[in-house]
Amino acid sequence: MVNRFPVTPRTTITDVALLAGVSKATVSKYLSATDYYxxxxTREKIESAIKELNYYPNALAQGLSSRRSYAIGVVVASITNPFYxxxxxxxxEVIDPAGYTLLLGTSAENSDKEADVVRTMIQRRVDGAIVASATMRDGSVQKLVNAGINVIVASRELARPLVDTVVIDNRLGGRMAxxxxxxxxxxxxxxxxxxxDVLAFRQRFEGFRSVYREADSAVHLARTSELAEATEAAFGLLRDLPRPSAVFAANDTLAxxxxxxxxxxxxxxxxxxxxxxxxDIWVGRIPGVSLTTVDSRARQVGAVAAGMLAERIGRHPGESRNARKPPERHVLAPQLIVRGSCGCS
Incomplete structure (x- = not known):
């Protein structure tokens, strides 16, 4: 049987060195160390050989030699929620120019899936992880830290200050609404x-309750904040009498x-x-939806978290700094975005 798809030998760093007329060590150091002179x-010879041979460095091999994977893990609760x-x-925006690859994992509000995500991040030896899943347990974050991974928690908080945190002021946002x-x-x-029991929701409720006292408010809960569950919970709310004339939803998917x-x-x-x-997810900005909302500044939270993580990794590459430097808490101010759903024209 004739193999119509012959296996082509992979170009190696040795091939690049031979074509460039330099040592293998010179090519290796040039590729793995940005400050190697x-x-x-010589630089032109190496670059020309790389281009001619269509050579792609082995990222795993580079990581083993430098104790870095040049990968950043990001853990979210769901990719169906436009916030994430x-x-x-x-x-x-931050990690791409710095040369990092993003490894995305979803916890899906499932403990088994959560454990798999943590295991994968550790096995892949990511240089750092940004945990944005509101439902991920504190113990899972602790496992990442124990494995020597730099961790930043974004758009959520832990029960105790374990790692750096970037959050929106949820109480202020609830009060503004x-x-x-x-x-x-x-x-x-x-x-x-x-x-x-999701801290962000509870904090938004506390801000809401600071304006609407218990006698002036009610709470209606969905099992999760996924759209199907939110719609089901909303049906129950709207069928009850007296029907509410004003509703503050804890996130836009619920709205x-x-x-x-x-x-x-x-x-x-x-x-x-x-x-x-x-x-302030993009769907709410559509004219037919015109959702008044509190901007939780998701993109800025992500960028700030990535910047903090890159700074931590850069200071001590190859080792976690979470246990050595006191955790920092960066709080961003929310903004009320007024559209039509609240009654404003």
Whole structure:
């Protein structure tokens, strides 16, 4: 049987050295150390040989020699939530120019999947990890740290200060949303949320409750903040009487779920229900949706987290600094984005 797809021998660093007329060690050092000096003539020979041979350095081999993988892990709860792609885009803005590859993992609010993600990050020897999953357990973050991986927690917080953290001021954001609804004259409002054991949701609720006292508010919970669960929870909320005239949703996906349920039931937003979300995902910016929301600055959170992580790695490449330097907490201010769903024209 004739093999129509013959195996072509892979070009090696030795081939590059022979063509360039230099030693293998010179090529290796040139590729793995940005501060290694070579003359302009030698550099041109190496680059010319690399181009002619279409040579791609073995990243794994380079990582073994330098104790670095040049990979950054990012852990999110779900890729279906538009908030997370925004955050990842912010991470990429920083790590791409620095020469890092992004390794994305999703915890999917599942403990087994979470364990797999942590195991993969450790096995791949990532130089650092950004944990943005709101549902990932603190113990999983501790495992990454114990494995010598630099970790930054983004858009969430741990029960105790274990690693650097980049967050939005969730309490302030919740208060801003509630004050805006109160300013429209709504004496009562409902907080629509995912599970309150998620710290970000609980903090947003605390900000909301600082404006709407217990007698002036109600809480309605979805099992998760996925769109299907949010829509189901919203149906339950809107079918109950008296029906709320103002709702603050703990994130934009929950707000979209309420919009979906309201449309199905023949209710209008904002005429029948004033609505404010949280996050400012791209869907809410569409004119037909026009969702008033609190901007959680996902892209900026990702960029700041990536910058902090790169700085940690750069100071001590190949070893975790989380256990040696006191954790830092960087808090970004939210912004209320006023559109039409709250009743503003």
């Amino acid at each position: 070579v003359s302009e003539k 792609p925004e955050l990842v885009a912010g991470v990429e 509630a004050e805006h609804l109160r300013g429209h004259g709504f004496g009562r409002a409902v907080f629509l949320s995912g599970p309150l 979209l779920g309420l919009m979906t349920a309201a449309h199905t039931l023949g209710l209008r937003i904002p005429e029948d229900i004033a609505l404010i979300g949280f996050d």
